[in-house]
Amino acid sequence: MTTENTNIPQMVVNITGSWGLWQIRFFIAYLLFSIVCCWHALQLSFLAPEIDYWCVNDNNQSNGTITAATNKCSSDGMSCIEWEYDVGRNESIYRSTIISEWNLVCNRQWLSSFTHSAYMIGGFLSCIIMSHCSDQYGRKPAIIFGWCFSLIGTILAGLSNSIVQFLISRMLIAFGITSCYQTGFVLILEMVGPKYRDIIGLTVTFGWSVGYISLPMIYWLIPDFRLVHAFYAIVQICTIPLYLTLYESPRWLLVNNRYDEAISILREVININGINNNNNNDNELETEIKIMKIKKFVEQQKNQNEDSNVNEQKYSYLDLFRSFTLARITLTIYFVWYANSLVYYGLSLNTNALAGNPFINFFLMGVIEIPAYVASIYLVKYYGNRSILIATCIGAGIGCWASISINMNQYLGLSMVMFGKFCVTCSYSIVYVYTTELFPTVVRTIGLGSSSMIARIASIMAPYVKDLTQLTSLTFSMTLIGFVAFIAGLLVFTLRESSGVEMPDKPEDVELQLEQIEIELE
Template sequence: YRPAAIANLSALGLRPGDVELGALEQEPCLDGWEYSREVYRSTIVTEWNLVCDNDWKGPLSTSLFFVGVLLGSFVSGQLSDKFGRKNVLFATLAMQTGFSFVQVFSTSWEMFSVFFVLVGMGQISNYVAAFVLGTEILGKSIRVLFCTLGVCIFYAFGYMLLPLFAYFIRDWRMLLLALTLPGLLCIPLWWIIPESPRWLISQGRFQEAEDIIRKAAKINGVTAPDVIFDPTELQDLNSQKQQTYTILDLVKTRNILTITIMSVILWMIISVGYFGLSLDTPNLHGDVYLNCFLSAVIEVPAYIISWLLLRNLPRRYSMAAALFLGGCVLLFIQLVPSHLRAISVLLVMLGKFGITSAFSMVYVYTAELYPTVVRNMGVGASSMASRLGSILSPYFAYLGAYDRFLPYILMGSLTVLSGILTLFLPESYGMPLPDTIEQMLLVKGLEYRPATSSTRESKEEEENPEILKSTAF
């Protein structure tokens, strides 16, 4: 409040209860702000004074990053299906590293936020491209290992390094620079990582695919057959190679439309739970760096458990169990007495354990449900839906300002509902990856309307597809 206005009220002999405080004249902090340096030495908040009237810019920065991730999810699938998994992977890696480096030298919040959007676009694009590339180039048993322990464990290790770096580097510019430079280590991988043979086959580039397979066989000490692709089968595939696929093919048939809708809902809810709990970590009792580290550590056993479940048990039951665990634990937090803070923190970590396990498994599950011709678009569209959830997740955490249990009630309820939804998806455990839309597995309980004589044959082919060639590398 303006000091002169308050002084006049005091001179009149008025007391605080006699004055309507909302009607008093206010003024900005004319002498600037002083910030506590106990936890952070420098942040974007202290750099550009994102407080008082500008306090909305802080959380908006995070939301803008996820907006970039959303945009990247939308275009990465189509780019990868058109230009190849490897090309898009390294192009977007360069994009993420380059714009993140430029972001270090931001001179304003607006400049920082614009580059944050571009960094988000590059980050999710290379993540999805790398995931699909590994899914298509590896065999069935190793594919599960790659998608869980291979990708997710190293993600958790990077997550654990974040609070460690932040603890010793408390200036945001130097911290961002330290997190950006390791991206240069990916440059030599261009000469090591091959293109996806499945994508090359879908493009009619059979000789390149055969060369990659023979090279892999040589490295693994396996004798490759003289004829890898039968000429008659190649002729059948070659007749289809001119067909192009777009995002609209994800809703082409009733079956793939149902799978797409269910995947979108599932990914969005899981993302809300995962990022909501992650962003809520600073609000937990205790040291902020330690809580962030524990939030990262709990992901390691979650990924290991998800790997074991994917190896030995059906997909939908494993995912449903993880979601039920995470959701029920979050709902139980409201019953814990306020003085037992350690129990509340433990339950939050256990809830994140279940949701993180489901997040790990949903990548594998979704990639196995979609066929090769639209797999990257399917995973990309699902990932795009999860980014909508990540954009909303900060506001779930913000609801804790009104009721500290409300975020957990909402996230827990949605997580339990997503676990029920998972039970209706088709089971892909032990099944070969579909290459075409007609080879996709059918949604559990989905009934088709009686087909007319002109369309019955195509419907029968969809329900009983003839697999021309099962490519297992």
């Protein structure tokens, strides 16, 4: 690693500015896409709500009576082949669901929970494939590909004629959305300077919260899952102008030796951000000096590569375990992501099991995320990512344990569920930024993608937390996921603080940063 190479981030920020129209434009596009992403990820409660049903036979067709729960799957000793659904009290709420559309009851009931699992499997595959493509071929191709893929999947979901087609469409949506969402997050953090990195990294999560809060309203106003998917597609299409003006990350281009492209984009960004608009002569001279420094650095790198006949190095998942330090960081981050995902989706997808109106419960679970994100921004600003991540992981675990009191006191139990949701929301928003800051540029998307891949495993399991509760008890399931969150908080103690520290570019930089910390402690 050369000394100059460590200055790439600052060289880019010196030219583009830490925050301007270039960054704001993509920030808005990412916020809008985050809203759509949340709609797709959390809509299981409305796609497959808990509605009463009964087996149809001549008797209850004529008199309209509802058979006992034990006869829901059979009639007169024979397996049922047709059902009716109790839409009397829910007629204005659930007009068309995947349960009533494709009879996902009795021996097909598992397909209801698998709808969410299929979505997460698509995201899992995207983490494996697209995070690698993003680091190898660039941020922009991965984002554009993901945007197109998710739009196609959304349209196909609304037109599905069978549950199999719908499940495949859900996987396509997740594959595209995960690529766009994760790579976009990395791109935003590479576009801004260290001063704004933590704040912007946490602020973009507000898009997810807006999606969370608005989702029950959408299904209340449009109680038909096909029309809802049409609405999703229209919203996503509205972001086309913003994505057409997307630029590749100059930082990624420089690190990957594509110097001419990087300089060309930097010149365009200067004009977009209006850096030369005021005090024209002085600013243009200053900018040219900065460009000259970049060019000098470029020539030095080219000469070094030619003299040593060094081929451009390609990085893979194995590089996350290249050294003991990087391997320890990777495994710890993996577990933290797993814990956050298990608790977050375990609480979010089971609002129907809570007492009260499911729409209001879901709305409140979304509202609690707003103060959680606001608190994260201010707490991280004063105490750093590491300390707050530890506190919120442990707090989420305590919230899960305390929610067991729901059997004794409904309101106290609900309060503890909300507290657990508050903590895990803080933790989840912080771990995105924290992970991005810990991994070096050349494997940053691979690191974030593989971490998200581990989280997908937990989210695939999350819909079955309710099934686990039915097989054992609420005490057992909540104690288990609370324990996982608590252990995750303790493991973060082994990691370094990243707030206000320049992000590493190469794996060797991680070792150098650790050595510098050890020297400072001495």
